[in-house]
Amino acid sequence: MNQAPIHLEMRGITKRFPGVIALQNMQLNVRGGEVLSLMGENGAGKSTLMKILGGAYQPDEGQIIIDGKPASFTGISDAKALGIALIHQELMLCGNLDIAGNIFLGNEDSALGGVGPLNSREMRRRAQALINRVGMKLPASTAVSSLTAGQMQMVEIAKSLALNARAIIMDEPTSSLTAGESAHLFEIIRQLKADGIAIIYISHRMEEVFTLSDRITVMRDGRYVGDVSRADASHDKIVSMMVGRELTQRFPDRPANPPGIDKPPVLQLQDLIVPGAPRGISFDARRGEILGFAGLVGAGRTELMQVIFGVDAANGGRMLLDGQPYFPRNTRQAIKSGVYLAPEDRKRHGLVLPMSIAQNTSLPDVQNYSGFGWLRRDVERTVANKEMNRMRIKAPTIDVKTVNLSGGNQQKVVLGKWLAMKPRVLILDEPTRGIDVGAKGEIYRTMSMLADSGITILMVSSDMEEVLGMSDRVVIMHERTIKGVLDRAQMNQDSIGRMMTGQQRVAAPAKLASDALAAHSDGHHAYREVAGNE
Incomplete structure (x- = not known):
């Protein structure tokens, strides 16, 4: 157990906005060398609390204590001066600057010890030492606009270290990272912890919280609910604290057979050539079915959905919608045909x-x-x-x-x-990304209700539990090809995971073959191709 003294504490924090009490008597503390996870539903007040800690807001009541002494912030610069760094979910970097320029932006004096004119060579030398510390193998002169999301995250951490931060707040840091980038982030967090830095980690992903946390603070409706040690934490316990009630069932029951199982498919793809794919893609989707799509980042799932929705054009093959040729030249034609897309990035492309x-x-x-x-x-x-x-x-x-x-x-x-x-086909690309556990349950119930009403749902998800819990069948993709199609009886984490990494090919059972697909084929398509793409 961490015996270090409490480094940072928030006591009795209350914040009011016109007509709303955002925080009421909220409390939180974190020790040096501790990872404290902050959890709560969307709207619980996590962001407001962290903006107060980061100096963007001032509390109406309560106090912040650092190393046993009261601290007063009048702005973000005061928080930075006291060693508090906030890494936002939407990274705050300048794409037209290089890594070194971003690390020391607004903090140029620290690159030279506070004296002398700005020296680009010295700034890059110090920036290089910082990015080496976070495991980046790139020169400090690299343009930030060329970096991946994971690399940008490392630049943000290096920027915090340049401020000599003793407490770093990370808000949903893995929301746009690959599995490999997330693993690297976790390793860096452990290194920061070993260096005595306090980490406040905000995430909706339970597995991350349980992996990283020493302790979990839960808040609800702007109030403190309680603290739980990692040893005493469980999924059900944390969820109950977050939502104020027991969630007895995470996923709604799905019927053994979707309502359209004995009818011709609504959507069929026959050797469809998606841009960048080495071979054609074939599958069908039935009325009232939730057809999941699993795969690693770069597997081509989103690109496939964009072709179905008319964002991009296929390079060959055929699509059929209720047995009729379907080739939307643009999204307007797809919408007119009753095919709709709820995109992965709802803020930029959905609203x-x-x-x-x-x-x-x-x-x-x-x-x-x-x-x-x-x-x-x-x-x-x-x-x-x-x-x-x-x-x-x-x-x-x-x-x-x-x-x-x-x-x-x-x-x-x-x-x-x-x-x-009134959609015929509804494409959901990462439908619950960045959504709290209570809202996830409502989205799942809505999806099940829509499928029960006869709507065909294509669900792209990187959440394995979501794929297993919501899919009637799952299509597994690897390197822009289909590795297999599994029904509910065949689905498990191991079989899906192996195919996602290209290790195994599984043929779909013969009972899933579609008479309609055969009727509209040229005679050389067989359902085994839907599963294996041989």
Whole structure:
């Protein structure tokens, strides 16, 4: 157990905004050389608490204590001067500068010990030492715009070390990292911990929290709920503390047979050549089915979905929608055909953040909300209110701008706007990324309800538990080809994991063959090709 003295403490922190108490009597403490995970649902107040600790906000009540002495922040620079560094989920780097320039941006004096004119050579020398410390094998002169998300994360950590940070706050640091980049991040966190640096780690990913944490602080509705040591923590215990109730079932029950199992498929791909793929891709998806897509980063799942949605064009092969040729030249044609996509990056590609819930709901189908060239606001509001109630979006009214919603509620708006248009095929790319556990459950129940109503769902997910818990069948991709198609009875973490890494090829069972696929083929397609792509 960590016996180091408490380095940083927040006592009785209260923060009010107009009409809202964001934090009420919140408390938190962390020792030097300790990893403290902060957990809570979206909207629990984690970000507000960390903005206070980082100097962006001032508390209305309470105090911050560092090494036993009260500290007062009037701005971000005060927090930095006291050794507190905040690494945001959306990294704050300048792409037009090199690594060294980013590390010392706004902190140029530290590159020269506080004296003398700026010396680029000395700055790069010191920056090189810092990036070596975080395990980066790149010159400090490398342009940040050329880095991967994982490398940018390391630059942010190096930037914190340049400030001589003694407490580093990391907000959802693995949200856009590959598995390999995440593993490297964890190793660096352990090194920082060994150096006596306090880490406050914010994440919705339970497995990360249990792997890294010495202790977990849970908050709910802006209040402190309790602390749990890693030894005493369990998934059910943490979830119960976060949501204030027991979650008896993480995933809804799925029927043994989807409603369309004995009917022709809704969507069929026959030797479809996705850009960059070495061979054709074939599979079918049935009415009322949740068809999962598993694979490592770079496996080509998102690229495949973009072809189906008309973002990109295929280089060959065929698609059929309800037995008819389907080749959307653009997203408008896909939408007109009833094929919709909820993208991985909902903020950039799924919503217009400055617009309201109502405006986002009507956006894909404005012509049906218009008459004589004018937008019918009454129709827009009626539909938006219906979807807001159906999706259980937590907001005072449909006039709230989506930028002010939590990640879970933003995703519900994305789903709601497509449901208003009665989809035939709904593509969900990473549907619960960055969403807290309570909101995940609501998204899962909505997905199951939609499938039960006959909508075909294609779900791309990097969360293995989500793939296993929600898929009726799962398509496993590796290097832009399909390695196998498994039904629910065949699915397990080992078999999917092996195929994701290219180690095994599994033929789909003969009972899954589609008569419709054979009827529309040229005679040389067999269902084993759907599984194996031989």
